[in-house]
Every structure is written in structure tokens, then in C-alpha cells.
Amino acid sequence: MTVFEQGKNAKQTLTFMSQVTTEQKNNALGIIADMLEENIEKIVSANAVDIENGRKNGLGDGLIDRLMLNADRIKAMADGARQVASLPDPCGRLLSEYKKDNGLDIKKITVPLGVIGIIFEARPNVTVDAAALCLKSGNAVILRGGKEAINSNTALADIMREALAKAGFPQDVIQLVGDTSRQSATDMMNMNEYLDCLIPRGGKGLIKAVVENSTVPVIETGSGNCHIYVDESADINMAANIIFNAKTQRISVCNACESLVINSKIINKALPIIAKKLKEKDVEIRGDERAQKACELVAPATDEDFATEYLDYIISVKTVDTIDEAIAHINANSTGHSEAIITENKENAEKFLKCIDSSSVYVNASTRFTDGGEFGLGAEIGISTQKLHARGPMGLEQLTSTKYLIYGDGQVR
Amino acid sequence: MTVFEQGKNAKQTLTFMSQVTTEQKNNALGIIADMLEENIEKIVSANAVDIENGRKNGLGDGLIDRLMLNADRIKAMADGARQVASLPDPCGRLLSEYKKDNGLDIKKITVPLGVIGIIFEARPNVTVDAAALCLKSGNAVILRGGKEAINSNTALADIMREALAKAGFPQDVIQLVGDTSRQSATDMMNMNEYLDCLIPRGGKGLIKAVVENSTVPVIETGSGNCHIYVDESADINMAANIIFNAKTQRISVCNACESLVINSKIINKALPIIAKKLKEKDVEIRGDERAQKACELVAPATDEDFATEYLDYIISVKTVDTIDEAIAHINANSTGHSEAIITENKENAEKFLKCIDSSSVYVNASTRFTDGGEFGLGAEIGISTQKLHARGPMGLEQLTSTKYLIYGDGQVR
Numbered sequence: 039m040t041v042f043e044q045g046k047n048a049k050q051t052l053t054f055m056s057q058v059t060t061e062q063k064n065n066a067l068g069i070i071a072d073m074l075e076e077n078i079e080k081i082v083s084a085n086a087v088d089i090e091n092g093r094k095n096g097l098g099d100g101l102i103d104r105l106m107l108n109a110d111r112i113k114a115m116a117d118g119a120r121q122v123a124s125l126p127d128p129c130g131r132l133l134s135e136y137k138k139d140n141g142l143d144i145k146k147i148t149v150p151l152g153v154i155g156i157i158f159e160a161r162p163n164v165t166v167d168a169a170a171l172c173l174k175s176g177n178a179v180i181l182r183g184g185k186e187a188i189n190s191n192t193a194l195a196d197i198m199r200e201a202l203a204k205a206g207f208p209q210d211v212i213q214l215v216g217d218t219s220r221q222s223a224t225d226m227m228n229m230n231e232y233l234d235c236l237i238p239r240g241g242k243g244l245i246k247a248v249v250e251n252s253t254v255p256v257i258e259t260g261s262g263n264c265h266i267y268v269d270e271s272a273d274i275n276m277a278a279n280i281i282f283n284a285k286t287q288r289i290s291v292c293n294a295c296e297s298l299v300i301n302s303k304i305i306n307k308a309l310p311i312i313a314k315k316l317k318e319k320d321v322e323i324r325g326d327e328r329a330q331k332a333c334e335l336v337a338p339a340t341d342e343d344f345a346t347e348y349l350d351y352i353i354s355v356k357t358v359d360t361i362d363e364a365i366a367h368i369n370a371n372s373t374g375h376s377e378a379i380i381t382e383n384k385e386n387a388e389k390f391l392k393c394i395d396s397s398s399v400y401v402n403a404s405t406r407f408t409d410g411g412e413f414g415l416g417a418e419i420g421i422s423t424q425k426l427h428a429r430g431p432m433g434l435e436q437l438t439s440t441k442y443l444i445y446g447d448g449q450v451r
Numbered sequence: 452m453t454v455f456e457q458g459k460n461a462k463q464t465l466t467f468m469s470q471v472t473t474e475q476k477n478n479a480l481g482i483i484a485d486m487l488e489e490n491i492e493k494i495v496s497a498n499a500v501d502i503e504n505g506r507k508n509g510l511g512d513g514l515i516d517r518l519m520l521n522a523d524r525i526k527a528m529a530d531g532a533r534q535v536a537s538l539p540d541p542c543g544r545l546l547s548e549y550k551k552d553n554g555l556d557i558k559k560i561t562v563p564l565g566v567i568g569i570i571f572e573a574r575p576n577v578t579v580d581a582a583a584l585c586l587k588s589g590n591a592v593i594l595r596g597g598k599e600a601i602n603s604n605t606a607l608a609d610i611m612r613e614a615l616a617k618a619g620f621p622q623d624v625i626q627l628v629g630d631t632s633r634q635s636a637t638d639m640m641n642m643n644e645y646l647d648c649l650i651p652r653g654g655k656g657l658i659k660a661v662v663e664n665s666t667v668p669v670i671e672t673g674s675g676n677c678h679i680y681v682d683e684s685a686d687i688n689m690a691a692n693i694i695f696n697a698k699t700q701r702i703s704v705c706n707a708c709e710s711l712v713i714n715s716k717i718i719n720k721a722l723p724i725i726a727k728k729l730k731e732k733d734v735e736i737r738g739d740e741r742a743q744k745a746c747e748l749v750a751p752a753t754d755e756d757f758a759t760e761y762l763d764y765i766i767s768v769k770t771v772d773t774i775d776e777a778i779a780h781i782n783a784n785s786t787g788h789s790e791a792i793i794t795e796n797k798e799n800a801e802k803f804l805k806c807i808d809s810s811s812v813y814v815n816a817s818t819r820f821t822d823g824g825e826f827g828l829g830a831e832i833g834i835s836t837q838k839l840h841a842r843g844p845m846g847l848e849q850l851t852s853t854k855y856l857i858y859g860d861g862q863v864r
Contacts, residue, residue: 053778053806136827142816144826151838152808230662234838249643250666255839276861283863365466391856393469395565403555403859412864413557413855414549425564425647425852426668427840439838442826443804446816448689450696451825 041180041217041225045232047210048153048178054208055150055176060127063174066205067123070173071116073201074166074194078112084193085162092186104161105187115166115194118417122170125416128434129176143445148438150176152234155226157182157248159240162190168239169198169212171419175437178211180233182226184240185218192216227252234439235427239420242347257428257436259420262292262375263347264405267299267364267390269381274308276402277380278315281353284378284404286319290349292421293376293398293408297344297354299364302328305357309333316353325355332357344371361386365393372396374423376405397423397430454593454630454638458645460623461566461591467621468563468589473540476587479618480536483586484529486614487579487607491525497606498575505599517574518600528579528607531830535583538829541847542589556858561851563589565647568639570595570661572653575603581652582611582625584832588850591624593646595639597653598631605629640665647852648840652833655760670841670849672833675705675788676760677818680712680777680803682794687721689815690793691728694766697791697817699732703762705834706789706811706821710757710767712777715741718770722746729766738768745770757784774799778806785809787836789818810836810843 074081085107092102131148138144154177158164165181172179183191195214202209215222226236230253237257238248249258266284268277284295300309305328313323313335323329324339336355343354344367358364368377378400379390387401398408408431410418415433422428428436487494498520505515542561549557567590571577578594585592596604608627615622628635639649643666650670651661662671679697681690697708713722718741726736726748736742737752749768756767757780771777781790791813792803800814811821821844823831828846835841841849 052808053782056806056808057802134827138825138827142820253663255668255837257839273861279861280863287864362466369466389470393466395465395469396854398855398857400857401859403857403862404864406864407555407857407862408855412551414547414551424668426670429853430855440842441809442811442821442843444811444813444816444820446814448686448692449816449820450693451700451817451819 039216041215041222042229042232044180044210044213044215045153045229048180048213049232051178051208051211052152055178055211058176058207062205062207063127063176064123066202066207067119067170067173069205070170070198070201071119073197074112074116074119077193077197078109081107081112081190081193081197082109085190087189088187097186101160101186105190107162107190111163115163118167119170122174122417125174125434127174128438133440140449141447142449145443146440147443148435149441151437151439153178153180153232154437155180155182155229155233155236155254157223157226157236157238157240157244159184159244160186162187162194164239165191165194165214166198167417168419171417171434171437173211175434177437180213180215180226182215182222183218188218224251227254230254237420257420257422257432258424259422260292261347261373261423262294263296263345263371263373264293264375265297265299265368265372265377266295266405267361267368267377267379268301268304268308268312269361269379269383269386270301270303271383271386272304272308272380273382274304274311277308278312280378280380280402280404281312282315282318284406285316285321285353286351287406289351291406293405294349295353295405296347297356297371299356299358299367300329301361301364302357302359305329305332309336309355320351322352323355324352326357328357329355347373361389365390369393369395375421376400376408378403378405397421452629454628454635455642455645457593457623457626457628458566458642461593461626462645464591464621464624465565468591468624471589471620475618475620476540476589477536479615479620480532480583480586482618483579483583483611483614484532486610487525487529487532490606490610491522494520494525494603494606494610495522498603500602501600510599514573514599518603520575520603524576528576531580532583535587535830538587538847540587541851546853553862554860555862558856559853560856561848562854564850564852566591566593566645567850568593568595568642568646568649568667570636570639570649570651570653570657572597572657573599575600575607577652578604578607578627579611580830581832584830584847584850586624588847590850593626593628593639595628595635596631601629601631637664640667643667650833670833670835670845671837672835673705674760674786674836675707676709676758676784676786677706677788678710678712678781678785678790679708679818680774680781680790680792681714681717681721681725682774682792682796682799683714683716684796684799685717685721685793686795687717687724690721691725693791693793693815693817694725695728695731697819698729698734698766699764700819702764704819706818707762708766708818709759709761710769710784712769712771712780713742714774714777715770715772718742718745722749722768733764735765736768737765739770741770742768760786774802778803782806782808788834789813789821791816791818810834
């Protein structure tokens with residue numbers, strides 16, 4: 039079957055999905071969870087083929103670990119689906135109501151987006167997580183994972199489709215693209231007739247390719263060149279703790295801190311303390327001239343450093359004389375993900391919150407909190423770094439659109 | 452100046468715009484309105500050059516009329532800007548607040564989108580309307596109008612920029628692209644670094660080109676192949692009135708009815724009455740075989756007719772046996788704009804409202820009401836036919852994004 043045929047089949051489920059109840063959706067999610075747990079052996083043995091192929095093809099230990107499924111990880115996926123079932127239904131919410139003098143009653147409600155395409159890389163857990171979120175929000179989903187995980191993904195999708203049938207749903211509400219060639223991804227990017235939105239999940243290269251080549255509306259996710267600004271009035275120990283946490287707690291994530299911006303009036307006192315803390319985990323520090331002068335642990339930085347999302351034990355340091363300079367530097371170099379200010383000055387905090395053009399702006403806290411779970415969304419499908427439709431962590435609500443319902447009794451204009 | 456330089460200049464106004472108050476924005480809109488009225492002569496004489504060039508280049512009377520500015524039309528633009536000033540500020544609205552056990556206070560608020568690009572065709576009033584809406588929603592705007600209106604647009608933009616300076620705003624909050632070549636539009640479609648969103652306003656060709664070629668996120672507007680379904684239980688006179696209104700009140704608009712879908716159980720009684728009414732304005736009726744049999748005024752339709760937005764005194768007629776068949780036909784052929792059911796059956800009304808996948812779905816009313824003013828938005832920048840970000844009439848709220856503000860006192864993860 040071609041991806042276009044899969045798109046057509048997905049679209050044909052939408053009339054069913056527009057009439058489905060919350061209970062039906064939750065029931066289907068429960069059956070999916072149960073069946074995943076009942077089929078642990080089957081999933082693990084399909085996954086073993088991917089792992090073996092991965093090893094043969096020279097995948098590194100990190101990638102092999104991301105690819106690997108075991109009983110615990112499968113149970114976690116099942117629990118994830120149950121947790122999504124427990125969240126409020128994002129569809130059918132009344133957003134506004136307007137009664138006109140002529141008697142028209144105009145309601146605006148939330149509705150599913152329709153058919154969502156997801157292009158993702160090695161982690162097979164995305165298959166279940168994304169399908170569960172799309173199902174709960176009333177959408178059909180077309181999942182196109184990477185070739186490394188194709189056997190695992192096929193097993194997971196087959197089980198979910200069987201569960202859908204048991205729950206009385208059309209199976210094509212969840213579809214996996216069997217063809218993992220570049221062409222199938224390209225085809226999805228141009229299925230405007232069948233896809234209402236496309237969400238890429240993975241590395242920079244994948245996201246860039248989708249943003250540049252898709253005519254289907256895209257939600258850009260993921261890349262985070264996150265900054266922490268240490269203001270003149272900062273509590274230096276707090277600054278050192280927060281920067282240490284944001285840089286080193288998990289280096290491979292998009293909300294990790296990549297760049298430190300520091301006020302020249304506090305740099306001589308603060309930077310040696312911050313640098314010493316970072317050296318506990320052997321973080322390489324690359325700074326401008328003033329940062330190098332302020333602390334001998336700082337190596338020279340280039341302009342390129344300030345635009346780099348390292349995802350590694352490296353951090354850049356930029357010295358500024360004012361908060362305005364800090365704001366300008368950050369807005370020019372950030373990816374609009376997460377930025378923080380460390381300050382005891384309320385006015386500066388408010389200015390930073392207002393002027394920094396990012397999805398999540400912090401005062402005196404680690405950027406690592408940018409996450410659907412931490413923000414009370416319950417679950418997330420990704421973190422949007424664009425401003426259209428969704429910004430920051432995206433939960434169920436961000437997988438819906440709206441619709442006007444207009445009740446009349448013969449009104450004409 | 453290149454469009455890229457204009458984009459850079461627009462982006463540099465955003466720190467100012469993120470701190471601006473509602474009063475400052477309303478004051479600037481008031482000065483814009485006053486200065487438009489003070490400069491009527493100047494605008495009319497610039498417009499006269501466009502009209503003369505248009506006549507020389509063989510523009511038809513309809514296009515010349517759309518291009519033409521006079522004192523009344525300029526006053527209407529000024530009043531439009533004042534009306535936008537009177538609307539509530541869409542920015543800074545608290546959408547949600549989440550307090551975590553660890554003491555973090557997480558707020559989600561509305562913020563401007565940033566820099567909005569608008570590519571539009573002949574009507575110079577779009578210059579002022581769009582600029583006023585963007586300004587009130589805290590955005591910078593780059594307006595790229597058609598070459599037919601370049602003298603009018605330049606006069607209008609110059610006056611607005613002068614007003615911005617008087618109001619203490621950076622002038623580059625409103626910019627007009629002087630270069631009306633195809634290249635300037637193409638450049639805008641690829642200014643991801645400077646544009647947060649692109650809105651095309653105009654004909655099918657323009658919108659298609661932008662959707663297909665833009666890497667900047669687009670809001671698709673405009674095209675409307677709108678259907679009215681006459682259910683078995685319809686009040687036939689009401690149906691005839693509504694269809695007559697939706698088809699003929701203004702044929703050139705996107706919410707005009709282009710296709711009639713009719714239940715076979717009522718067709719013999721209803722279609723002759725509806726057709727007779729439509730013939731009062733000489734509407735050409737093209738139907739399937741059963742429609743032709745039911746009424747001698749009906750000419751044959753082809754499959755292409757059912758996919759056509761006529762924008763003319765023509766309507767297609769499709770016969771169906773059930774409401775489900777009507778829903779399937781409409782969802783397969785509509786552009787997702789506005790559709791209506793005429794029925795006395797509440798269950799069928801609810802089914803139609805649920806299952807029709809369009810921005811605005813009506814029961815017993817004309818599709819012509821799909822309009823920002825009619826829906827209580829106060830003003831509109833266009834009607835979105837996509838599902839991402841905005842759907843249906845877009846007002847000030849749809850020109851905003853969101854931002855998370857997180858207040859901590861040293862929290863780490």
C-alpha cells in the first residue's frame with residue numbers, strides 16, 4: 039500500500055471519529071494498554087531483530103539503548119496509554135458563544151485536527167505515545183518511524199490496530215508506514231489532501247528537512263539553544279546550582295542549558311564559582327575575552343559557539359554590560375525554546391519575561407522544567423519552537439482545532 | 452532596501468513591541484486614523500496614478516472599482532482603525548496557571564506572534580486594515596501588495612509610518628515592500644529567520660503559490676466551495692430563501708453557496724421551487740441525472756462542477772439518498788469553509804454539525820454569515836480554511852501566540 043492510500047484510508051475514518059464518545063476512546067486506550075502487556079514476548083522478539091540488525095549495521099551503544107524494548111519499557115508504554123485515557127477529553131469544549139440580534143446562536147468548540155502525520159527516528163516508544171495522544175484527541179494518525187525500528191514499530195502498530203478493532207474502531211485510525219525509504223517521508227510532506235498537520239520528531243536534520251520541504255502545515259519541534267542570564271543582582275550560589283542542573287542533569291535534551299550570559303558587574307565574583315561547580319562534571323567552558331579574564335577555567339569561544347546546541351558537556355559564556363544587551367544577545371541567538379534569568383531584581387525579572395522571545399521564560403529556576411508533565415499537561419507530543427498553533431510543550435489540547443456551529447431558523451443576510 | 456533587510460528591521464522592533472501598553476497601541480491607531488483623514492487629498496492623488504496605469508494596462512471595471520480610493524473609502528479605513536483600537540487587547544491574557552508542589556508558579560499567557568508577512572492583491576484598503584490588526588495585536592507587519600496599487604499603498608504606508616513616529620513607535624513596525632516583483636514574494640516565503648507567519652490574501656493562484664512554496668508557516672485563507680444540504684425534512688420555502696441568499700446576495704465572496712445537495716425523497720417537490728427562485732437572478736443550475744429529471748430548469752453537471760468554486764451565477768446540484776451520503780459527498784468536495792443543512796430533524800442537524808469537516812457549519816441559516824464581524828470578532832484579517840492555528844474567521848486573537856512564564860526561587864530538576 040502506498041502512503042497516499044494510507045492517507046486516503048485515514049481520512050475515511052474521520053466521520054467515525056467525529057462521532058466517537060470520550061468513553062469509547064478511553065475504552066480503546068485501555069484495550070491497547072492491556073494488549074501491549076499481553077504481547078510483551080511478541081514485541082520483545084520483534085525488537086530483538088531490530089537490535090541485531092542495528093548491531094550489524096554498527097549502531098552505537100546509545101542508539102541501541104534507545105532502540106531496545108524490554109518488559110519494563112513495554113509496561114511503561116501501556117501505563118502511558120492508560121494515563122492518556124485518564125486525562126480530560128480535549129474535544130467538544132465550548133470556547134465561546136455569541137448570540138446575535140437576528141437570533142443566530144454561534145458556538146465555537148474544539149474538534150480534532152483530523153489526520154496527523156508523525157515522522158520520527160529511532161525510539162519505538164514514540165509509536166505508542168503518539169498514537170495514544172492522537173487517539174484521545176480524536177485524530178487519525180499516520181506514523182512513519184525510522185528503518186532501525188521497523189520490526190518493533192510494526193509489532194506495536196499491529197497490536198494497537200487489533201485493539202482498535204476489538205474496541206469497535208476502524209483500524210486505520212492508527213497506521214504505520216511500512217516503507218521507510220526517504221520517498222515515503224517526502225510523500226507525506228506533500229499529502230495536503232490527506233494530512234492536516236505533520237509533526238517531525240527527531241534530530242536537527244530531520245526537522246530541517248520537514249520544515250523546508252513540506253507543503254503540509256508543520257509543527258516544528260525540538261531544537262533548543264537555551265540560555266541562562268546571570269543578572270548583576272543574582273544570588274551567586276543559586277546561579278551556580280541552576281546552571282549546573284540545567285547543563286549537566288541530562289545533556290542530550292532540548293531544554294538543557296547551552297549558553298551562559300553574565301553581567302560584567304558580577305562576572306569576577308560569579309564566574310569562578312559557577313565554573314568550579316561545572317568542572318565537577320568536567321564541563322568544557324568556552325567564553326569571550328572578558329569571561330576568559332574573569333576565570334582561568336574558561337577557554338576561548340568563537341561566534342559559532344554562541345549559535346550551537348552542543349547536547350554535550352560544553353557551555354558557552356557571553357559577557358554583557360546591561361540586561362538590554364543580554365536580551366538582545368539571547369533573542370539573536372536562541373532557538374526560542376527556554377531561557378532563564380537569575381536575579382534578585384523584580385524589575386529586571388519582569389523585563390526579561392516580557393522581552394525574551396521564547397516559548398518558556400524562567401526566573402530563578404532551571405530550564406530543564408520545560409516539559410509537558412512538569413507544566414501540568416499530563417503528557418506531551420513534543421515541544422514546539424514555532425509560534426503558530428502551538429508553542430512550548432504540546433499536550434492533547436494542541437492536537438485539536440476549532441469549529442463554529444451556527445444554529446438558525448431561516449436567517450439570511 | 453531588500454525584503455530581507457526589511458525583515459531584519461521588523462524583527463528589531465519586537466523588543467519595543469513586547470513592552471508596549473494597550474494605551475500606547477490605541478493612541479497610535481488613533482493617530483493613524485486622524486492622519487489618514489488629514490491626508491485624503493494626498494492619498495487620492497496617489498491613487499489616481501494607479502487608476503490611470505490600471506486603465507492603460509486594460510484592467511476591467513471591477514478591478515478598477517476595487518482599486519479606487521475616494522474620501523468615503525479613506526474615512527472608512529480610518530474608522531476601521533478606530534474600531535480596532537476599541538477592541539480588547541488580545542495580548543497578556545492569562546490562559547492557565549499551574550502551581551507545582553516544588554513552589555514553581557507556571558503561567559501561560561498570550562503574546563504577539565512577532566513579525567507577520569501579508570501578501571495581497573489589488574485592494575489598497577488591506578494595507579490599513581491589516582496593519583491596524585497587526586499593530587493592535589502587538590505584531591510588526593511586512594505588507595507586500597500588488598503592483599497595481601503600489602502608489603496608493605506607498606502613500607498609505609508612509610502616512611501610517613509617520614503616525615507611528617508621532618506616537619513614539621519605531622516606524623518599522625509597519626513596512627511596505629516597495630519591490631512588487633515576483634521575487635520579493637518568493638523572498639518573503641523563505642524568510643524563516645525574520646517572519647513568524649505569512650498570510651496570503653487574494654485569489655486562488657496566489658494562495659496556492661504561497662502554500663506550495665513557503666517554508667515560513669502559512670495561514671491558508673479564502674477558497675470556499677460551500678454546500679447547502681436540503682434534508683428530507685426541510686422546510687422547502689426556508690430552503691429556497693436560504694439558497695437564494697447564499698448563492699446570489701454577493702457572488703464573488705468565499706462564503707457564497709456553490710453547490711446544492713438534495714435528498715432524493717424531497718427532490719421532486721423541493722427542487723422546482725428552489726430552481727424557480729434561483730431563476731429570478733438567472734442562476735444557471737447544473738445537476739446530476741436525478742436533479743435533471745426532477746426539474747426541467749436543471750442542465751447536466753460534470754464531476755468537475757462539484758469541485759468548482761464558481762464565484763458566479765452558477766450552482767451545482769447533487770442528489771443523495773441519505774444524510775450519510777450527503778456528508779460523504781460534502782467532505783469529499785468542500786474546501787472546509789462553510790456548509791449548511793436545511794432540516795426540521797434535530798438528530799440530523801446534530802449529525803451534520805458533528806460530521807461536516809468545515810470551519811463553520813450551519814443549521815437553517817445562510818453560509819453568508821461566515822465573517823469576523825458577524826461572528827462577534829469585531830474585525831477579521833481573513834478566513835482560514837486550514838485547521839492549524841486558526842480556523843474560520845480570524846480576528847485579533849488569532850494574531851497571537853502563547854508563552855510560558857515560570858517563577859521560581861532556585862528550583863532545579
